[in-house]
Amino acid sequence: MKVLTVVGARPQFVKASAVSRALNAAGHNEQLVHTGQHYDAELSDVFFKELEIPDPAFELGVGSASHGAQTAAMIDGLEPVVAEVEPDVIVLYGDTNSTLAGAIVGSKVDATVAHVEAGLRSFTDMPEEVNRRLTDHAADLLFAPTAGAVTNLAAEGLEEGVYRSGDVMYDVLLRVVDRSTGWSKILERLEVTPGNYVLATVHRERNTDDPSRLRSIVDALSTSSLPVVFPAHPRTIDRLERNDLLERARRELHLTEPVGYLDFVQLLDAADRVVTDSGGVQKEAFFLDTPCVTLREETEWAETLECGWNELVGTDRRAIERALERERSLEDKPSPYGDGRAAESIVEVLERAR
Ligand code: UD1
Ligand code: UDP
Incomplete structure (x- = not known):
């Protein structure tokens, strides 16, 4: 399976590290595109080193700009990469402008678009909420970390292609x-x-x-x-x-x-x-x-x-x-974020979907 992973901002490097590891273990060919949304070493390079993420095959070098200009530059940079790689699957993470750009480009080509961390909602008008909603509606496979996320997707009519995977950040942390x-x-x-x-x-x-x-x-x-x-x-x-x-x-x-x-x-x-x-x-x-x-x-x-x-x-x-x-009275917690094997279950679904 040929996978193109789109990342650009700090939390995406963390999330992608888990799935990247699982893809590699299963023998798939993954290439990373770094949009350049985060470029300072302490927001980017350090995560690649510490979490042993493969070097990006493509660096778009987009940098900082207003929402529209930044997203547009990413779309412009991603389109030729997707045309060159012809991936089976495009994997997107979270809710940044890099996620949205990947969704827009990916949904117009013949590739399965997978959104990891689908179904999260704050029910506000913050930019991340716009990015998540649009990405969920453009993607083919929606990996929801929690039961609540699955419910949120169903409330928007999104039931096909939805998988409750657990949370990849939990995998990484463990x-x-x-x-x-x-x-x-x-x-x-x-x-x-x-x-x-x-x-x-x-x-x-x-x-x-x-x-x-x-x-x-x-x-x-x-x-x-x-x-x-x-x-x-x-x-x-x-x-x-x-x-x-x-x-x-x-x-x-x-x-x-x-x-x-x-x-x-x-x-x-x-x-x-x-x-x-x-x-x-x-x-x-x-x-x-x-x-x-x-x-x-x-x-x-x-x-x-x-x-x-x-x-x-x-x-x-x-x-x-x-x-x-304030002193807090802290009770025993439930474990709503899965069992620490979210990435493996995501890869299994990707394999079945192609
Ligand atoms: C972005 C995401 C946000 C995520 C956060 C993670 C969007 C809309 N926002 O917010 O969801 O929680 O990343 O950290 O995608 N800057 C630097 N060096 C860098 C990167 C940024 O100095 O390497 C500065 C620039 O002045 C830039 C500002 O930080 O204008 C904001 O960066 P940007 O990526 O646009 O948004 P974040 O606040 O990082
Ligand atoms: N993080 C880090 N160093 C810091 C601050 C945060 O490594 O100085 C990690 C943190 O552990 C988490 C991720 O960055 O994995 C969260 O990123 P951020 O808060 O920027 O984004 P958000 O999750 O709000 O989108």
Whole structure:
């Protein structure tokens, strides 16, 4: 089976690593296209190295731009690649502009388009929600990580080609968590000890590009009684700077560059709690039994809210402050994300579909 995998942004490298490994183990010919949506080494190269992802066969080098310009450049770059490779299957991940570009190009050629992480919905108008909905409706095979995702697809009339696969990020985490613990020296480097710091990540457009939301997040994090380790996305650094918040954030928080995946897993595993607006981090916190405070009003990962392991606080300063200090009563969790073999089950379905 000839597979073309389209990736471009940090969380997609993580997800693709699991399926790539399973495709390779089953002897399939996979080629990767990197759109170039993320290009800084700490958002891209480090994941290829640490997760042993095959080097991309094609690099589109699209870079940063407005949604329309970026997606258009990806479509323009992908079309000739698909024509050259003539893949049997095109695999897309998640909900970024790279996903949407792959869906648009793939749905117009004679290839099976597979969407991994199908059926997630936040029921908002955020750009990722647009990307997921359009991709699900353009794809032929929909790999839904959870029962809830299957239900969401059915509510939109999507029942054919839907498979509940489990979550590929769970596969990856299970594989690396022990390696991360033995290998990573990030806690020593940042001079924090297990259980005695808060981890924070913020990059969602709605939070970074709204100065009052961004300020409220910085204000609240600055009051934490525990040190706050904050590996900041370049978008966030840029917006902190534009809003005169960067110096203060550097002074009052442990602001760092984004860290590699193995360091991040270690930081997340040993944190007292994590404060985030990331989709993937909410899930990984749940897998690692780290309480999560989510800086959004809604989440597409609703299962993480069960049993108190994740809570939605939005960006109201007091609500974040309360969540930072509150003792949480944490109950045993269900396992809604599969058994850690999602990638293998995806490959089996792809094989049957051709
Ligand atoms: C994108 C995805 C988002 C995902 C996130 C993962 C879309 C619409 N958004 O958001 O769903 O959660 O990736 O991290 O696809 N930049 C750099 N270096 C880089 C990449 C970006 O400095 O290597 C800066 C640029 O100023 C750029 C900004 O970050 O304008 C935003 O990058 P972009 O890829 O457009 O969106 P993300 O916020 O990363
Ligand atoms: N991550 C990382 N280093 C960091 C921050 C995040 O390796 O400094 C990883 C994290 O473990 C998860 C993925 O990046 O696997 C999540 O990416 P992000 O939050 O950018 O995107 P989202 O999941 O919100 O789309």
